[in-house]
Amino acid sequence: MPLCNRPDCGRGEIDEDGFCPECDRRPLRRRRPVPRASAAGPAHGVSVGVAQVRPDPWYGLGLIDADHAPEPPDERPAPAGPVAEEHRFCLNPVCARPVGRGHDGEPGRTAGFCARCGTRFDFAQLQGLTIAGRYDVERLLDSGAYGTAYLVHDRNLETRVVLKALHRSVARTARHERDVLVGLRHDSIVRILGYEPEGPHLVLEYVPGAPLCAREDDRLETLLGHGLRILQALDYLHARGLLHCDVKPLNIIRFREEGSAGSARPLDRVRLIDFGAVRSQEEAGPVVAYTKAYAPPEGDPEHLGPTPGFDLYGLGRTLEEVCGPYGTERAAPGVDSLMLLIERATDTAVPQRRFVSARQFGEQLSGVVRQIVAAPPTARQVARPSALFGPMTEPLHGGLGAARPLGHWVRAAAGDTWPTMPAPFSCPGPRHIAAALPTPLSDPDDPRVGDPAGTALAESRLALRRGDTTRAARALARSELPDWHWLHAWYSGLLALAREDVPRAVRHFTEVRRSLPGELIPQLALGLCAEVLDDREVARSHYGTVFDTTPALGAAGFGLARVHLLAARRAEAVATAERLTQEFRYEREARVAAVRLLITVPGAPPVRRPEEGDLARARAALDGLHADDAVTAALRAEIQYAAFLGTHDGLPLSDAVRELGAHASTEQEYMALVDLANRLRPLLEWRWPRRSGRTGHSRIGPKPDTLRS
Structure with missing residues (x-):
């Protein structure tokens, strides 16, 4: 038997139905690799990567702290009296016509005979009703046009179960729902226990809970965790070629599940119920049974040929309803991303933008959860490789993570006045940003990104790296991706940056963020663009979200430190750099940045000169830096320069510049530093020696000095 070829499984033997018993999915289809480009195409190693599968798109569940489970529902006995009129149907399964209904302002009869088939009915009392000789009805759970569900006591099993009877197309629908549920085994899908031909009725497990909704004390990530669990159930269902077709809050039961023996607290869980509208993905014809408020609008392609997107739209509307109260504070961590996620999931203007698989949806939803839990009080950061973007190793510190270049001191020596130094x-x-931003990977759920498109995008990227924007634009056009596609928008943004059209780049990267709200790279790109445009508050917002979520993206940390300092928040800037020192990849640059941020004055107010305490911290940090001699000398000179701005004592700065001379690369630089050190020496008063018969005189001037190597 062939083995499962999925990277996150790779061990199960495929059964006769084509599924892996380990991961409960079909094996991946073999895809032809992107051919190596010719001399006119992209070079080897520069290509759009192809992610064959999304590794663990449900990782957001692991970021959510166990929340308190809901209290069991108050199961009071059904009130005495007749069954409500909207729940009265003929008991003859062939007829199932509404009976006992009122008209002309008069109430309906609680007992009588069906006008169509003559079957007797009596709805005077619900309690005491027994079905099939073994199910004692306790109360009505739900009723609608397609079925009625009762909570009953099963005499044989001595437990409570749900008995579901259908009103229309009873025999076929019940058998269909029965056949579907019998083959499903998933923790977030209701289980079938039996089938009663009388009625007929389905016997389902009883989940003592309530439809999914937000409670007063619910945290947002808890509700999104339930969304991820339902996405897992839908992924399981879709992998078996089935569609639920009626995903909505009423069909998602939130319940209290007792943990294993010795468990500290019960679990907060959800189950997907009511498979009365289930259908095969291969079934032809439009969708018939659905709830209008949670289905794409009429005329949408999903109605004529439903795909998994039909269920995903319903879940998007469900999240919109359940999480609606949280959307009023879009500045709260992760909330703006959540709203963008819902907008994509329920987009009716461009239906192709919607999610096409539960795993694609889950990857972005997990990313949103990661942004939410990164904020206090949870403050949980997770470094996780992106499923859609390659790695980004360039720190983009803008000179902050390195010592001031020696050329700055040389140019200062040539000035007529002192001090005059370039921006630190x-x-x-x-x-530079366009070259440093990572290469995107192909979307594994998007059939539009095949070999031709991947080759064209790889050629566009290579042309951008060579600075050939004309060729890059032509290659992007050959990809034939629509303008709204995130890959097209991403490469368009890089192209705009290469042409130094930053406002246009912002528009393109904003489109990428709208499509991928759970990804951090688009927010980093928007933060960099905002800083270039000197929109510091927008830059701070994007940088802060990225850095709080995962400090491993060091470019966001350096950018945040720069923005903080320019806004006169020196303490926050230093704290950001010190936090970045915990990331091994950027530790050295971050330590240098922390020293410089303590003493740097970037330019005009509002940034004030460093205080004595800042200078002392910088000297202490420099002693523990363990950098090479050239870096240490440059940082020491910068510290003395900061002190000079406050005290105007040039002697310590002169000594520091003298130390810099040992690292000059040319004689010209060396002589410039010699002159600078001499100009910084304090003015001294000295006298000629007295001679016999003459009066000595004095003059003021600098003490001659030279640099010693």
Whole structure:
């Protein structure tokens, strides 16, 4: 038997139905690799990667702290009296016509005979009703056009179960629902226990809970965790070629599940119920049974040829309803991303933008959860490789993570006045940003990104790295991706940066963020663009979200530190750099940045000169830096320069510049530093020696000195 070829499984033997018993999914289809480009195409190693499968798109569940489970529902006995009129149907399964209904302002009869088939009915009392000789009805759970569900006591099993009878197309629908449920085994899907031909009725497990909704004390990530569990159930269902077709809060039961023996607390769980509208993905014809408020609008392609997207739309509307109260504070961590996620899931203007698989939806939803739990009080950061973007190793510190170049001191020596120094750091330029941003991977759920499109995008990326924007634009056009596609928008943004059209790049990266709200790279790109445009508050917002979520993206940390300092928040800037030192990849640059941020004055107010305490911290941090001699000398000179701005005592700065001379690369630089050190020496008063018969005189001037190597 062939083995499962999925990377996150790779061990199960495929059964006769084509499924892996280990991961409960079909094996991946073999895809042809992207051919190596010719001389005119992209070079080897520069291509759009192809992610064959999304590894664990449900990882957001592991980030959610166990929340308190809901209290069991108050199961009071059904009130005495007749069954409500909306629940009265003929007991003859062939007829199932509404009976006992009122008209002309008069109430309906509680007992009588069906006008169509003559079957007797009596709805005077619900309690005491027994079905099939073994199910004692306790109360009505739900009733609608397609079925009625009762909570009953099973005499044989001595437990409570749900008995579901259908009103229309009873025999076929009940058998269909029965056949579907019999083959399903998933923790988030209701289980079938039996089938009663009388009625007929389905016998389902009783889940003592309530329809999914937000409680007063619910945390947002808890509700999103339930969304992930339902996505897992839908992924399981869709892998078996089935569609639920009626995903809505009423069909998602939230319940209290007791943990194993010795467990500290019960679990908060959900189950997907009511499979009365289930259908095969291969079934032809439009969708018939659905709830209008949770289904795509009429005329949408999903109605004529439903796909898994039909269920995903319903879940998007469900999250919109359940999480609606949280959407009023879009500035709260992760909330804006959540709203963008819901907008994509329920997009009716461009239906192709919607999610096409539960795993695609789950990857972005997990990313949103990661952004939410990164904020206090949870403050949980997770470094996780992106499923859609390659790695980003360039720190983009803009000079902040390195010592001030020796050339700055040389140019200062050539000035007519002192002190005059270039800016200590700067935001990376647009072209530098375009070259540093990572290469995207192909979307494993998107059939539009095949070999031709992947080759065209790889050629566009290579042309951008060579600075050939014309060729890059032509290659992007050959990909034939629609303008709204996130890959097209991403490459368009890189192209705009390469042409230094930053406002256009912002528009394209905003479109990428709308499509991928759970990803951090688009937010990082928007933060960099905002800093280039000197929109510091927007830059701080994007940088803060990325850095709080995962400090491993060091470019966000350096950018946040720069923005903090320019806004006169020196303490926050230093704290950001010190936090970044915990990331091994950027530890050295971050330690240098922490020293410089303590003493740097980037330019005009509102940034004030460092205080004596800042200078003392910088000297202490420099002693523990263990950098090479050139870096240490440059940082020591910068510390003395900061002190000089406050005290105007040039002697310590002169000594520091003298130390820099040992690292000059040319004689010209060396002589410039010699002159600078001499100009910084304090003015001294000295006298000529007295001679016999003459009066000595004095003059003021600098003491000659030279640098010693």
